[in-house]
Amino acid sequence: MRTPKRRTRGWALLISAALLAVVALVVVGCGGSTTTSTAATTATTSGGTETTAAGGGGGGSAVSISNFAFSPASITVKVGDTVTWTNQDSATHTVVADDGSFKSGDLGQGATFSFTFSKAGSFTYKCGIHPNMTGTVVVQ
Secondary structure (H helix, E strand, O other): OHHHHHHHHHHHHHHHHHHHHHHHHHHHOOOOOOOOOOOOOOHHHHHHHHEEEOOOOOEEEEEEEEEEEOOOOOEOOOOOOOOEEOOOOOEOOOEEOHHHHHHOOEEEEOOOOEEOOOOOOEEEOOOOOOOOOOOEEEEO
């Protein structure tokens, strides 16, 4: 006769095996080995909407972070456009508006930060870690 302790252990093993099978099916169903999934966070601020992702980037205007510089250093977009910064350096960087309207978290190599500008103006920004890195977004 089984004891309740052994029965509980058996169920725990069965549940663990089922969870492992589900995870394996999800991984296999996601595609080839070069596909990566990214987690993103989105927040709405007074100046627009921002998104930070672990990799990749969508459409819109792009700013590259490379060799401890933003490129292009100045970009002009329209109200409603999204600007995506991509860190191509091995060093961690951030994107911080001087007026506080947007602020990324730490961006490791390959990470992106996107912000949708909802009002016209000139937005200067810098890397919070390396303040000598500066840029400007002009929104018309």
